Amino acid sequence: LIWFCLYTKQWYQRRVRGKELETAVNTAENLDNIIEAHKRFLGIVSERLMLNQEHLQVLTKLYANYQNAISFMDAYDKAHDVLKKTNMIREKRQEDIKIKTKQGGWGVEEKDETRMTQEDTDFKTQLKAISKQLTYTHKTFSDSLGEFLVALTSEADDSMKFLSLRIDFNEHYKQKHGNNFNGPYINRTKSVVA
Numbered sequence: 001l002i003w004f005c006l007y008t009k010q011w012y013q014r015r016v017r018g019k020e021l022e023t024a025v026n027t028a029e030n031l032d033n034i035i036e037a038h039k040r041f042l043g044i045v046s047e048r049l050m051l052n053q054e055h056l057q058v059l060t061k062l063y064a065n066y067q068n069a070i071s072f073m074d075a076y077d078k079a080h081d082v083l084k085k086t087n088m089i090r091e092k093r094q095e096d097i098k099i100k101t102k103q104g105g106w107g108v109e110e111k112d113e114t115r116m117t118q119e120d121t122d123f124k125t126q127l128k129a130i131s132k133q134l135t136y137t138h139k140t141f142s143d144s145l146g147e148f149l150v151a152l153t154s155e156a157d158d159s160m161k162f163l164s165l166r167i168d169f170n171e172h173y174k175q176k177h178g179n180n181f182n183g184p185y186i187n188r189t190k191s192v193v194a
Contacts, residue, residue, distance in 0.1 A: 058155060061148035068141040075133045082126045089119055 024037030046052050050059045093116065097107035108116070155161055 054156070058148070058151045058160070061144060061151045064144040065141065065148055068137060068144055071137045072134070072141070075130055075137060078133075079130045082123065082130065086123045
């Protein structure tokens with residue numbers, strides 16, 4: 001989304017610059033002219049992709065946000081695996097209880113009860129660990145997003161400065177739904193004014 005917002009406005013300009021490179025190559029009198037045109041083109045591409053020193057701070061903050069997104073995905077996957085495993089264990093329990101009851105025995109014996117208690121304790125422990133990881137990821141993501149928005153305001157390029165306004169959804173939802181809106185972005189602690 002960020003890359004799309006940055007470059008949709010400038011698509012035509014890049015296309016024109018690509019034509020400039022093509023024209024420079026076609027009209028070049030020698031190899032030095034082609035090399036110089038190519039250097040100019042690579043410089044423009046490097047700047048637009050934020051691969052130069054000028055954009056290092058913003059790129060570092062953006063990378064931190066990607067890392068937080070990956071951490072969230074890992075926590076989500078872990079939670080999904082734990083819940084799936086626990087669900088399978090509980091379904092097997094119910095099936096075993098039905099079978100034992102049909103055979104005339106007790107649904108849950110003492111040895112089964114001990115194992116079931118241990119499984120439930122393990123599940124609760126894993127759930128607490130995942131909850132802590134999600135809380136930490138939420139906090140670090142909120143912090144790094146705020147830092148990213150602040151870093152965008154210090155950019156020389158106006159399209160980069162205004163990107164922070166596109167990313168900050170709180171104001172949009174507050175205006176649309178009023179101050180009582182309790183949406184997904186409303187709890188972010190930092191706001192940036194460009």
